[in-house]
Amino acid sequence: MPASQESDDVAGHVSGDPADFQDPAYREAVVDLLGAISYGEISAFERLAEDAKMAPTIRDKVALASMAAAELGHVGRLHDRLTELGADPFEAMAGFIEPIEKFHRHTAPSDWYEGLVKAYVGDGMAADFYREIAAYLDAATRDLVIASLDDSGQSEFVVERIRNAIAAQPALGGRLALWGRRLMGEALTQAQRVAAERDALSALLAGGVDRPGLDLAAIGRMFTRITERHEERMAELGLAS
Template sequence: MTESTGEAAADIPVAFQDPQYHEAVVDLLGAIAYGEISAFERLAEDAKLAPTLEDKVAIATMATAEFGHVGRILERLTAIGADPFAAMAPFRAAIDLFHQHTAPADWFEGLIKAYVGDGMANDFYREIAAYLDVETRDLIIDALEDGGHSRFVVDRVRAAIDADHRLGGRLALWGRRLMGEALTQAQRVAAERDALSALLAGGVDRPGLDLAAIGRMFTRITERHAERMAELGLAS
């Protein structure tokens, strides 16, 4: 082993010596990275529906923030010896299908999806990140922060509902649909990727979740969804 190779190996946490843990982290980072790319594409498309230039700039800023996180995640994948594009590939079909099933019909549905749908996905990833090594966990948590860029969504939706109370009922139904689709996607990802399932289950050297704890995890995600809906002035 050369000196440079030894130094590179020393930079990788001991946890990655467990092949199953390594695979789980690659899966998680791959899913998050493609999710961020997909969110960027969707928000950029939603900007075309913006009724004002201010709204167009605000949604474009959100899109830029989403894409801005991708580089660090891809760098982390490379640093732990993974091909970033191969890591993203298994999640492309599922994430694209989610967006097909939840294509917004108008500007306000797009805002709700950006605030509620993306928020639920991020909550799911944060929950799993709690079981990772410190460096990867901190990277994920930082990547999922929006820096307050989505605050304008709350202001726009609340103002629109005040102007037309009928809009509130329609958007509340839309929010419930997004919750169902997002939970289905999250459960499918957790179930179909063996390494992620094993990560949640834990091991001899790290804590895990039993079925009851997994149930509580999804309860917390659902409760946070209700809080976001309330922030928007909508019933969950």
């Protein structure tokens, strides 16, 4: 997709005016988004810590535990922002527990390698979805969201381990490629469901009288961009998507 098309989708939609928070619908959308990301970070922490038990070496165990710690480290700033907005962080997260846990129930890895692929491409797709929504937020909130989704270069560990594993066991590549496609399908389903079921987020994307939004074509392009980024990650892992 041309870069100009992506910029056209968000042009004029990004607001840096704190007065936006005087709009109850906008505030609710921000609270929803920060709540979703917060619980996603906590869930990722739990999953990575659990996956570390399958690590074949102490080095791998420490690397995955460090990734888990980084996920949890983002939660404090998100909760601080929610508190500043007058929201209870735990109430803000409550509505996202079931859809996020449902995704994890449907995509439980069977071994170490599937866990690594999920940590890289599954979490990557979720981050892409939240970044897309963040493009419609005020500058301060947008910057916080983007910072909370930064992997701090830890993805290099996953890419190295998966590429080395495929080089040693070529047959592994086919299984992990299928796994990656399953992750993509489940992630897109859950992302679309969250966007549709949360009225405030839907309103933020759809726009209003004084806030332009995405039409159906632009929403389609948004999910196309997310899919393309997934394919890029799969390629980085040495997997055909």
